[in-house]
Amino acid sequence: MxxxxxxxxxxxxxxxxxxxxxxxxxxxxxxxxxxxxxxxxxxxxxxxxxxxxxxxxxxxxxxxxxxxxxxxxxxxxxxxxxxxxxxxxxxxxxxxxxxxxxxxxxxxxxxxxxxxxxxxxxxxxxxxxxxxDASPLTRLPGNSSLERVILSGIQSRQPFAILYVDLNGFKAYNDHYGFSRGDEVIRRTAKILQSAVLGGTDFLGHVGGDDFVVVTTAERAEPLCKDIIFRFDAAAPGFYDEPDRRRGYIETENRQGARQKFPILSVAIGAAVNRDGHIASLGMASRISAELKSFAKKNPGSSYVFDRRHGPDRSPPG
Incomplete structure (x- = not known):
């Protein structure tokens, strides 16, 4: 079933x-x-x-x-x-x-x-x-484990990075193909992220829905963003039926109830790098990474955005 x-x-x-x-x-x-x-x-x-x-x-x-x-x-x-x-x-x-x-x-x-x-x-x-507090869908650690890792990074006073990973167009995909296919995309995305992160250095958590968080070193943040995008973009067409894959989009109702074309799923990453200790609390870490992720979602296709105040303005997709 x-x-x-x-x-x-x-x-x-x-x-x-x-x-x-x-x-x-x-x-x-x-x-x-x-x-x-x-x-x-x-x-x-x-x-x-x-x-x-x-x-x-x-x-x-x-x-x-x-x-x-x-x-x-x-x-x-x-x-x-x-x-x-x-x-x-x-x-x-x-x-x-x-x-x-x-x-x-x-x-x-x-x-x-x-x-x-x-x-x-x-x-x-x-x-x-x-x-x-593991995700029942992906079996990845959830919010409690993520909070412990981020707090440990803040308290260590060493540079680290938080990558907030989200899928573009996932609601439309779910509406078009159904929740079972959507759940499989989430599981496949978890596997893609697991293959990209580095054991012993990186933490990967699933915080719900199509939202994932990676905690990594400051040096690995940008290469990891590029690698995640490369791996996801290579896999994403395989999530679709052949006719939709050939067209490069699906057509379904948007949030306003109007028919709209939605391109192949892509990934948006907000990367908050804590080099100088400006991320001083869990609330600040969540707010900054979510804001950056929102900026990334405004770009067409897969992209990542770094903290403008404490790093490069915007790194182009790899």
Whole structure:
């Protein structure tokens, strides 16, 4: 069904095929989507590609142990919000504590009871959703996490940048193709942004609707704007049916009820760079970045606009 909610995805990282099979059957029959990795390097690759909702991670796996996989995920700002359940046959307390210290949410000792495992998965996901205020559509961190990151940047007194990303023409697209297609565009946009941001340096949040926010370094702000625009413009025609793609527009009613032609979706980015500490509060950060985004939306096609008062007047699209 078109409106069926997206199943939550669990990445199972387990090198023992028999154990992995039992876990997969348990999760799939309970309504979860399951992806699997047999080693640490493959696990990290799947995290990049799939951004799962939860990771079941065995400690003893080849090509990078579970502790190192956990450490790398929790040091990556793009994926550190993903909860990790450690699977271990180890009974020593210090080994269990090590995983928790690295950022794991909980652990399960093998051999395990499948019902207990399932209960821990569900409980961890509920707790994660509440803690992160995550978007149910994209699974990206929401406003609470974004506020913490911006406050940390302000308090550090180091230069940083806030990129407010919005889609031009999204309401018309939704009206023309329906909410299901619109939701898919939002998910695809989230993937595009995830592929552009830099793990360990950049933060990406989904604050609702077609609005996303990236927090990055001052130096990366402009190259990142250009990269986001390049990636989005390359993907946007694929959101449309062939006749509309050939025409280069859709025709639907505007907010005043009149028929209007709307071009292929584009992206508007307002970039507020805090080089001299002029952004001193969350309210100021929100106000400046939203104002700049509004300026960018007035330009045809994809564009980005920097803070005129504390940077270049306007950077042309890359």
């Amino acid at each position: 078109a409106n069926e909610p997206k199943r939550e995805t669990v990445l199972v990282v387990e090198d023992e095929e028999a154990v992995s099979y039992v876990i997969r059957r348990c999760l799939e029959t309970s309504g979860f989507a399951v992806i699997e990795a047999r080693d640490g390097e493959t696990a990290l690759k799947l995290v990049e590609e799939e951004s799962p909702d939860l990771i079941l991670l065995d400690v003893k796996i080849p090509r990078m142990d579970g502790f190192e996989v956990c450490r790398r995920i929790k040091e990556d700002l793009r994926f550190q919000h993903i909860p990790i359940l450690m699977l271990t046959a180890l009974t020593e307390q210090d080994e269990r504590v090590k995983g928790l210290d690295l950022g794991a949410s909980d652990y399960v000792v093998k051999p395990f009871n499948v019902q207990e495992l399932l209960a821990r998965v569900r409980t961890t996901l509920r707790r994660s959703r509440a803690d992160l």
